[in-house]
Amino acid sequence: MFNIPAITCALTAVLLLSGSYHFLQATKSCQRTDQINRVLHGIMNVLMAAMLWNLVPSTVLAQIAVLTGAALWFVIQAVARSEFKTLCAGSQGRLKCLYHSLSMAGAAVMLAMMGQVTTGPVPAGGISMSNAHHSMAHAAAPSTAAATLDHSPGLAIWLTVLFAAAAVVFIFLLARRRVTKTTLDDAATSRPSVRAEHGLEALGAAVMAMMFATMS
Structure with a gap:
């Protein structure tokens, strides 16, 4: 599917716009x-966009390490004691951090499953993730972990679902x-922000599902 230029470019645009939004919000935050x-x-959004085009495959291990570290960071926040109010607080906050940990881990697993150290030229419109996935089986001296992930389409199906x-x-x-009644102050301040967060989360999850679907 991802060897179609229009789809690859659309997903790249979504990921880069989402990443830009997060970087912008980081500069505005005081915490x-x-x-x-x-x-x-x-960073996760940028790495996933690079994944679509098979960019800098020589740094794939470093990318996996960064995403794995990010996943652990969100797990730490989710299980932190309630006294640390700068971390995840409340049941909803902890669930949110657990999901973010899962998404970071999912991106790391995707990189490991793809193992995008391909020797041929990148197809027009980006990589075909399905073809790249199967090409790993013919790579010279694959690692045990990579080989195991490469032959686990069931894992990709579960992650897609x-x-x-x-x-x-x-x-x-x-x-x-959208349908919940709020005060005027809420409508002017928090509501747009929450909508944007939910919209970005929905887009990100959909993109992850599509990318895993091509590897099943």
């Missing part, structure tokens, strides 16, 4: 933890937010 979270989200379900949940939350 250090929120700044770190925003930057990590921006998981992120597709997440996209549906965020779309539902976005729709519910």
Whole structure:
């Protein structure tokens, strides 16, 4: 699917716009933890956009390390004691951090499954993730972990379903937010921000689901 230029460019635009939004919000935030979270989200979006075009494959291990570290960072926030109010607070905040940890881990797993160290030229319109996935089986001296992931289409199917379900949940939350009655102050301040967050989460989950679907 991703060897179609229009689709690849559209997904790239979504990821880069989402990443730019997170970087912009990081500069506006006054809280250090929120700044770190925003930057990590921006980095994840940029890495996923690069993944579509098979850019800098020589740094794939470093990219996986960054995403894995980001996943652990969100797990730490989710399980932190309630006294640390700058971290995830409340049940909703903890669930949010757990999902962000899952999305970071999902991006890392996607990189590992793809293993995009291809020797041939990149197809027009970006890589074909399905072809790149199967080409790993013929790569010289693959690592045990990469080989295991390469032969696990079932994992890709489960992750496709998981992120597709997440996209549906965020779309539902976005729709519910539109019909919920709020005060004028809420409508002028927090509501647009929450809508933007839910919209970006829905888009991000949908993109993750589409990318995993091509690897199943």
